[in-house]
Amino acid sequence: MTLRLTEEEDLALAATAERLGISKQEAARQAIRMFTDERARFEDIVTRAVDRFGPVLDKLK
Structure with a gap:
């Protein structure tokens, strides 16, 4: 695989x-x-938050 970077990315x-x-x-x-x-x-945290607070948020609609 070849990774092509900009000059700025390569310098960093x-x-x-x-x-x-x-x-x-x-x-x-x-x-x-x-x-x-x-x-x-991050995806795990979002999934757990939706599972936990989803029903409450649905009631606010």
Whole structure:
């Protein structure tokens, strides 16, 4: 797979990788894992909130 970045994105990735002492590839992989983990947590919270408060919100319609 080839990851195409803008110059600005590549500079940010390079700076992050250097600051963390890892390769740009590893920095990108970590960023992807962090994003997908955070997204999954967000979706879980939303699902639980809808399950818990959905009936009350429906009554407000």
